[in-house]
Amino acid sequence: MDAFDSKRILLADADAFFVSVARLVDPEGAGRKKLLIVGGSPDGRGVVTSASYEARAYGVRSAMPTGKALKLCPGATVVGVPRKECVERSKAVRVILQDFSPSVEQASIDEFYIDMSGTEGLFGPDLKFTADEIRKRVLEETGLPFSIGGGTSKLLAKLAAQRAKPHLDNDGVYIVAPGDEIEFMRLHRLGEIPLIGPKFVERLEKIGLQNVEQALRLDADAMVALMGERTGRWFYRRIRGLDASRVRAGRPNKSLSHEGTFARDISNDAELEKRLLAFSTRVAADVRKKRMKAKTISVKIRYHDFKTRQANSTFTYPVSADRPICEEALTLLRRLRKARNAPVRLLGVSLSHLNPATGEWQQLGLFGDPEKGMETDHDIVLSKAVDNITTKFGHKGIVRATEVKPREKD
Template identity: 30%
Template sequence: MVHKHVDMPEKDKAEKPFETARALCRDCGARSAAGTVRCKACGSPRLVSHPELDSLTIAHIDCDAFYASIEKRDNPELQDQPVIIGGGQRGVVSTACYIARIYGVRSAMPMFKALEACPDAVVIKPNMEKYAAVGRDIRERMQALTPLVEPLSIDEAFLDLTGTERLHHATPAETLAKLIREIENDIGITASVGLAANKFLAKVASDLEKPRGFSVIGQSEAKRFLADQPVSLIWGVGRVFQKKLFADGIKTIGQLQTMEPSDLAARYGSMGLRLAQLCQGEDERLVKPERGAKSVSSETTFNQDISDFDALRPVLWQLCEKVSARLKKAGIAGRTINLKLKTADFKTITRARQSSDPTQLANRIYQAGVDLLAKETDGRRFRLIGIGVSDLSAADTADPTDLIDEQAERRKQAELAMDNLKTKFGKSAVELGLVLDPKKKH
């Protein structure tokens, strides 16, 4: 039985009591007997019950409308208003609160469409530093419960709580419920939990009851539960692949369950083998602890399209400074510089250049980026520009002294001196024009 907690009227609860024993109160952590509709300890109706509740150990935790929830926490006047976090008229929606979602606003929706759907929405520019700080706080709380935490983004992660009962003197379900209460009480935002036997089912479960959800999918019921679900529920089945499945007459996961793995592999290759496993509720992937970032980047969307090279260069420099600052703060460097452009008709262009040594320096990132940009500014109008570095490594090998190019070494020392001044007196203490002109290629 897949359990989704729903706050029902008292009359309905009396008619549909929980069918299984050991209900867990999500508000106080107390356990209650079978058939309980309200917690005997605190009176809360927010109980979760499932035959496998105390044996399942894989969880997916996902914060509810993360960015918007933080902004509402910091400004109580926004509590009852539709809030959209995004980047102006030409940007896209990063997050929409649940009130805005009622009007049809969704993540990644162009901002102009979001405002057409919900014209009274309060639009707030993302504050990534603030969101990252909250995300780190939540991540640290997760890692205090188990070393097996696999982040998927700033506000969601898988946890494997196998073997933690003796450490926390509680079942994984009880430990998770306590964590969610702490996040809500201490940090001021809410999160939803999916508890299951593997990562796929846990991720599915966490989406069943948002916001403030705690849903369980047991191994014994997984195949039956999945049978009626659309194929789009499976990871990797996006719009394009979904159309392909539809063209073959496959619309539900139950249809996949009746097919031989060899037939699925013959039709869809490696994705077919993945479908054959996941459609049965099976997933052998382990929860892997946090891995280092694969790249560091920054981008911006313009209010009006830009085609002029000279107008794009200073924007590119500002982005390079941001990337450089993040690299230096993290103590890492990158060898490959990646330029990203998006045209007025939403076509994405990516170009890359590999340097001889890893770099942290804004000037070196800019040099490679501006060369790549020059080859693309042929009259096309761009709505977005971004720059990043990949092939990351430790900073101790970055930007070695150049004995041939004395100017390169001077630029390096100048940039490091500027960094020191900014650290002491603030980011605006030194203007770039005093040392480097980003409109010139060095």
């Protein structure tokens, strides 16, 4: 169906988003540096979040350790990530985009899918013209340069946005016309196609597929024979630019998490538990702020040798109070430490299976004995008090004591 339907999808993707924001926030400092790196400090365990196009010319890439980036580009200036401002400006961009279509999906802090299907009456049939208008308005009102890609699927819009980037001598917009999809896909290496990562490329090479051209010669049945029903059919469509996924506006979070890498590895369990409680109360507060409750908690630990382990558990009823979340986090951490007691570089807590906090769950708690992790009215009142304090004084204003007495477990 989507081979000949008339979907018109844009992807607006910021150019070096974190770099742009850092420059807007500090025009006299970062704003004046051509060779700019945004990310963690080089003496700690920082990595590059984003680098200016000038710095990228030296081989600097995001996720690269900052120390290595500075070796490649010694003249660069490193500044921290202006998190709060990035979130604020990202929101401002979304609001502008919503003027052009009600169907805007925020795919990350700096990427927005816009479904323009059916807007021809408002903006005319020329997607390129509309995309130019959008770029102009976003730049004028937020100071942020964006590139925009367009096509008949989210996948094509995404790939087109890469082609639109200014460092490729483009004017910031690239639209794949209906009917040109296959020709456009031929321009790409397999690994450039979103969701075809290094592992999948390796697998494709093993079965003799080096590029899109070779893959296009196989029919769907051959793909299925090579890589299984699901993956085969998915890949067959993928290399043709076919992607039926819809632009979904206002998707709620599926999980919320906090994690941190320590300046130095930690071996002391009491110290780890203290850190764990700090992450736990922060993520619990985030869930409450979103008026959600979580059914599942997960504790993640990364050891000095980078081996990563995770332990999950599911509550009988969704929770958002500090008490059950901290207790269960401790139980999970102790389980992980029992399995392996080695120095730890990273600790994290994630809450998932989020439900809107409607209140009906608390009522269920009135019946029978309290079960594993079930929160009481008292827990909820306490957490509200904690939220009031952190609103005024931040997360350092109140800290949960390390000694949480775990309830008796069976």
